[in-house]
Amino acid sequence: MSKRKLSIFEFETKNKNRYIFDNVTGLIIPSSNEDKFIIENITMGEQYILNNLVTRFFLDETIAKNKYNYIKTLVDNGYFYMSKEEKYLSVEECREMTLKSGVFQLILIITESCNLRCKYCIYNEHYPYYRTYSNKNMNFEVAKRAIDLYFELYQKKKENGLKRPPMISFYGGEPLIGYKLIKEIVNYCKMFDYDVQFYITTNGTLLNNDIIEFLVDNSFNIAISLDGNKANHNRNRVYIDGKGTFDTIVENIYLLDKIRKERGLRQPLTFICCYDDFTDMKNVIEFFETLRKSIGDFNIVFNEVYRYDTTYYDYCKYSIKNDYKFYSLSNNAIKTLQELQDVYIKAQEENKEVSLTLKFLFQIFSLLKFRYQGFMGILGNACAPGDKIAVDPEGNIFICEKAVQKFDIGNVMEGIKWDKVQNIVNKFLEIRYENCADCNISRLCEVCYVHFMSSDNFRFNSGFCNDKKRRINKALSILYSVLENNPYAFEY
Ligand code: SF4
Ligand code: SF4
Numbered sequence: 001m002s003k004r005k006l007s008i009f010e011f012e013t014k015n016k017n018r019y020i021f022d023n024v025t026g027l028i029i030p031s032s033n034e035d036k037f038i039i040e041n042i043t044m045g046e047q048y049i050l051n052n053l054v055t056r057f058f059l060d061e062t063i064a065k066n067k068y069n070y071i072k073t074l075v076d077n078g079y080f081y082m083s084k085e086e087k088y089l090s091v092e093e094c095r096e097m098t099l100k101s102g103v104f105q106l107i108l109i110i111t112e113s114c115n116l117r118c119k120y121c122i123y124n125e126h127y128p129y130y131r132t133y134s135n136k137n138m139n140f141e142v143a144k145r146a147i148d149l150y151f152e153l154y155q156k157k158k159e160n161g162l163k164r165p166p167m168i169s170f171y172g173g174e175p176l177i178g179y180k181l182i183k184e185i186v187n188y189c190k191m192f193d194y195d196v197q198f199y200i201t202t203n204g205t206l207l208n209n210d211i212i213e214f215l216v217d218n219s220f221n222i223a224i225s226l227d228g229n230k231a232n233h234n235r236n237r238v239y240i241d242g243k244g245t246f247d248t249i250v251e252n253i254y255l256l257d258k259i260r261k262e263r264g265l266r267q268p269l270t271f272i273c274c275y276d277d278f279t280d281m282k283n284v285i286e287f288f289e290t291l292r293k294s295i296g297d298f299n300i301v302f303n304e305v306y307r308y309d310t311t312y313y314d315y316c317k318y319s320i321k322n323d324y325k326f327y328s329l330s331n332n333a334i335k336t337l338q339e340l341q342d343v344y345i346k347a348q349e350e351n352k353e354v355s356l357t358l359k360f361l362f363q364i365f366s367l368l369k370f371r372y373q374g375f376m377g378i379l380g381n382a383c384a385p386g387d388k389i390a391v392d393p394e395g396n397i398f399i400c401e402k403a404v405q406k407f408d409i410g411n412v413m414e415g416i417k418w419d420k421v422q423n424i425v426n427k428f429l430e431i432r433y434e435n436c437a438d439c440n441i442s443r444l445c446e447v448c449y450v451h452f453m454s455s456d457n458f459r460f461n462s463g464f465c466n467d468k469k470r471r472i473n474k475a476l477s478i479l480y481s482v483l484e485n486n487p488y489a490f491e492y
Contacts (some may be wrong), residue, residue: 026373049363098386110178228284382448
């Protein structure tokens with residue numbers, strides 16, 4: 001007990017009911033002054049606590065005893081108090097963790113070039129910690145070595161119990177610039193006795209009949225970046241000459257839909273929709289609802305444009321003066337998101353059906369309701385090193401496709417350098433121990449390696465942290481306010 005410290009978070013609902021979130025296990029229980037007193041003073045011993053419950057909180061002795069026993073059992077079973085031990089990983093432990101983790105994905109960064117210049121792209125001047133666009137393209141030799149290395153590791157993980165099939169993702173820049181190479185890679189993978197699942201994230205502008213048929217026939221999971229309605233999309237997602245890309249992409253989406261229907265295939269289609277402070281989210285939602293009526297179901301990942309370590313939002317403020325018509329100031333994201341959330345929450349309270357698009361937009365509530373419970377590993381929600389490996393056009397290997405280029409973990413010629421993996425993991429742990437050790441919602445925070453990477457170093461990201469705490473606190477309160485009225489809410 002002495003080496004553990006209290007890690008609970010108390011929140012309140014609209015009806016002023018209080019709950020305790022146990023950051024150690026994810027349990028949420030109703031809270032009262034007495035419960036909190038017992039939890040906070042458990043080390044003082046039974047007699048001290050019972051005396052106080054009777055004299056300070058005026059509880060009947062039997063009720064006091066029952067309450068004490070309930071909390072004491074939870075504490076004895078590891079609830080509420082988190083271990084203070086600071087553990088770092090050895091090279092061998094990093095390798096072990098990789099070989100035993102339950103997922104494994106290869107991300108091939110086919111090219112660093114792109115035919116677009118999206119205003120919020122992490123490869124432009126607004127994101128100084130990331131690389132810029134270049135003409136570097138992967139060649140088949142690098143891709144082949146990456147796949148051989150991946151399958152070699154995959155085989156070892158399979159022997160350790162990995163059940164999922166191999167997953168290979170094509171990423172960029174714009175990966176379809178390297179379509180010829182993608183075809184070669186897919187054909188190469190067919191020589192192995194694996195049922196590989198292919199993924200591609202594309203800006204959608206280069207899709208044509210030939211490419212779509214190839215993607216459909218090879219059961220690709222396709223993710224297309226599309227920021228909703230034309231005005232919002234074209235504000236940011238533009239060609240190098242500044243022209244909007246919306247019309248081309250929508251035309252290609254209909255072509256894709258036609259081809260997959262002709263073939264009777266319905267492989268997963270996902271849209272990645274980015275929004276910023278100036279997006280009218282009502283227009284975005286309406287657009288996707290209309291699209292759904294004509295092409296059927298699809299997934300949507302809503303991403304807020306990353307707001308830390310960037311000058312993008314300064315650029316927006318500057319642009320408003322010149323391009324006022326492109327920026328929704330009155331119907332901005334804060335206002336429209338709130339209005340949509342009100343509609344969504346009301347429907348959840350009354351157990352009414354809501355659109356799939358709204359469910360995707362507010363999936364945080366569902367994720368929080370069905371949050372993972374149980375004891376967490378030392379990395380929190382960050383991937384185990386080697387859950388995925390990303391390979392750039394030159395064959396350098398990274399822990400993630402979003403990792404800053406400075407932090408490679410090897411290359412396809414020499415394989416993974418486990419000391420480099422260890423260095424990244426332990427830097428991440430060091431910063432977490434220093435800054436997150438007292439955080440009482442850490443198990444709900446998705447902080448990972450990339451949030452702490454700057455151009456050539458690791459540092460705590462306080463902007464991300466403050467924002468996360470504010471949002472989680474608010475979401476928990478809303479979630480439980482609704483659940484008090486409808487315990488079946490958010491179940492999809
Ligand atoms: S399509 Fe992707 S890589 Fe290309 S500019 Fe846009 S965000 Fe950047
Ligand atoms: S980044 Fe902030 S919110 Fe996230 S775990 Fe660390 S202290 Fe908690």
